[in-house]
Amino acid sequence: MADLTLLRRSPLETPFVSMAGLRVDPDSDGARSIEGVLGAALPRQCGVVTRNGAHSVLWLGPDEWLFVSEAETRSLVADLRAATVDAHAAVVDLSANRAVFELAGVNARKVLEKGCPVDLHPRVLADDTAVSTTLARVPVLLWKVDETLFRILPRSSFAPYVESWLRDAMEEFAPWDQSGS
Amino acid sequence: MLQLKCPWCGPRDETEYHYGGQAHVPYPEDPSALTDQEWAQYLFFRDNPKGPFAERWSHTIGCRRWFNVIRDTRTYEVLAVYTATDPRPDVASGGQA
Ligand SMILES: [Zn+2]
Numbered sequence: 392m393a394d395l396t397l398l399r400r401s402p403l404e405t406p407f408v409s410m411a412g413l414r415v416d417p418d419s420d421g422a423r424s425i426e427g428v429l430g431a432a433l434p435r436q437c438g439v440v441t442r443n444g445a446h447s448v449l450w451l452g453p454d455e456w457l458f459v460s461e462a463e464t465r466s467l468v469a470d471l472r473a474a475t476v477d478a479h480a481a482v483v484d485l486s487a488n489r490a491v492f493e494l495a496g497v498n499a500r501k502v503l504e505k506g507c508p509v510d511l512h513p514r515v516l517a518d519d520t521a522v523s524t525t526l527a528r529v530p531v532l533l534w535k536v537d538e539t540l541f542r543i544l545p546r547s548s549f550a551p552y553v554e555s556w557l558r559d560a561m562e563e564f565a566p567w568d569q570s571g572s
Numbered sequence: 573m574l575q576l577k578c579p580w581c582g583p584r585d586e587t588e589y590h591y592g593g594q595a596h597v598p599y600p601e602d603p604s605a606l607t608d609q610e611w612a613q614y615l616f617f618r619d620n621p622k623g624p625f626a627e628r629w630s631h632t633i634g635c636r637r638w639f640n641v642i643r644d645t646r647t648y649e650v651l652a653v654y655t656a657t658d659p660r661p662d663v664a665s666g667g668q669a
Contacts (some may be wrong), residue, residue: 407597437635481658508585522581523634524588530633549620 403554405491405542409464411471413448413456414481421478428474429458430469438520440534449521449532457485457532489532490550492543494557498564499541505560513538527556555571574648578631579639579655592628594618595640596660623652626660 415421417433421539426432430443434450441448445462460467471482494502500511506527510516520533521542529549545553574586582651600606610662619625627647630638642652651663 455636508587522640524584525633528587 403492403494403557404550405461405493406492407461408486409458409462409468410485410488411458411464412483413458413467413471414454414474414480416480417476417477419480421475421480424474424478425471425480426483428470428506438517438522440519440521443449449534451523451532470485486498487547489544490547490553492545492550492553492557494543494561495539496543497539498561499539502560503543503556506556507533509533512534519546528552530551574650575593576601576629576641576650577653578637578652580637580646581631581634583635584631588633590630590632592630595626595628620645622646624663628656 413425415425415433417435429446429448431441431446431448433456434441434449437450438497444542446458446464446467449457449459452456453503457505458464458471468482468484475482478546503526504511507524509524513521516522516535518535518537521532523530523532525531526533526543526545529545529552531549531553532544534544536542544552575583576586576589578589597614597618598664603611603614606614614657623644623646624642626640628638628644629641630636637655639653639655641650641658642657642661645652652661662667
């Protein structure tokens with residue numbers, strides 16, 4: 392069997408992350424059903440990320456969230472759909488809609504500050520915060536895990552552009568490796 | 573660069589937003605009852621004040637919500653930000669008359 396990791400477009404990219412879009416009124420029974428299945432609260436505030444094991448829920452808007460997981464989630468998404476079948480809610484499998492890049496290292500923030508309008512200083516952007524913004528002028532979901540690890544989620548069609556932008560922005564911080572590998 | 577405070581996401585640069593023109597322009601109760609002139613007035617004519625102006629903005633890059641801003645067109649000072657369901661706040665002009 393072929394090595395599926397070869398499908399990764401870049402060594403910077405984390406492959407096969409499961410994602411689902413969740414839309415529901417946060418004050419409804421549908422929201423409570425979703426939270427019961429997820430085992431995590433739907434964040435009620437911009438930037439907040441909630442977790443349950445390998446599952447994370449990211450705030451996208453007052454009635455919109457992105458569920459992200461590194462676990463296999465096919466049955467969980469089916470459970471979410473089943474739990475909301477009578478609710479005014481939407482559960483949509485969005486795996487592969489966004490690429491996931493991980494930028495790690497002490498200079499990660501300096502790299503991102505070259506092309507992101509959000510204030511990334513820790514006094515403004517706390518650890519484990521995810522915000523929708525732009526990087527290098529394209530829309531991304533920027534997820535700060537901590538000062539030395541950021542996840543960057545552009546739409547998949549923007550992934551090659553974001554990758555080449557990141558490589559260029561990183562270059563000055565890695566003078567010992569100019570090979571581009 | 574204008575910076576607007578999204579009611580849901582907080583302060584973000586203008587590049588994250590999309591402009592939506594004058595706020596508080598109600599859709600006509602019965603469009604078919606309007607004369608062509610009244611319909612054209614609704615569709616195409618907007619105020620162009622020198623001073624506070626209530627306008628719509630959408631946080632397209634962020635939470636994708638529409639909201640209203642009162643901005644002084646002379647100074648670009650943002651006098652109020654409020655959601656589409658809030659009444660228009662009574663703000664005085666922020667700058668010199
Ligand atoms: Zn917003």
